Amino acid sequence: MNGDQLADWLEDLGLADHLAAAGLPGFERDLGGVARWRDPGTGAPLTGDQLADLDRVLHQDGDDPAHAVPLALVQLRRQAQVRAALLASPTHTYATLAQVRGVSENAARFAVHKAAERGALLVVPHDGGVLVPAFQLTGDGEVRPELTAVLEPLLASRMDPWQVWTWLTQPAGLLGGQVPHEAVRDDDEAPIVRHAAVRLAERAPR
Incomplete structure (x- = not known):
């Protein structure tokens, strides 16, 4: 996946907001809607190789990488949902x-x-x-x-x-x-x- 496809995929899964909590690179959309990925430590834009590495990490769970879901992010999302309910x-x-x-x-x-x-x-x-x-x-x-x-x-x-x-x-x-x-x-x-x-x-x- 390229940067936009990866961002679209995470947004569709409702996981984009949990990247930072997992220590992973995050992205922002520019005025044209293009995803701009950045390193969480330096704030520098991700290189193509770094984006490919991130793609592999996010698709490493499951037997079929093409359809794998990043379980760590799913767990973080669930934790955030539970905490919100508790606080309410x-x-x-x-x-x-x-x-x-x-x-x-x-x-x-x-x-x-x-x-x-x-x-x-x-x-x-x-x-x-x-x-x-x-x-x-x-x-x-x-x-x-x-x-x-x-x-x-x-x-x-x-x-x-x-x-x-x-x-x-x-x-x-x-x-x-x-x-x-x-x-x-x-x-x-x-x-x-x-x-x-x-x-x-x-x-x-x-």
Whole structure:
């Protein structure tokens, strides 16, 4: 593929916006719609050989290179979609959690840090601050008691907080497609959810 064909292909797949996150060269369209590819490190235009190398990299997955899809970019796109959905769900800052709990913001911040240190509260870094996903809290802002034994192994494993948030709020294969934080409300399902959390924590990178 030439530069325009490669750009068209990535745009059709919805993957063009994820090139930079994968450390790959990106492109911009000029006024005539021509794709101008650039090296991510130097900003210099890609040579023909570099563009050919990129083409090979993007088509290396699968048995048929002509129809291969760059799996790493597909995974990045999926991750971005999931994160966008998570960010659109209810969350708390220190200030909003303080309002729910009826305490000062400093008191809420201290309590959040202490709970996070104990592995009793999922806190997710975002935009230089932190978010406290609301699914794990009761109406008065405290951690749901049935979730404690699920959170502890996951957070103790040092798993990425975004991954913990995703697993707890998305259908899980280990639970037959049930959403963990919802399934754990059922007394019959709670032991299975706790066991699945332990299994997931054991597989987390150390």
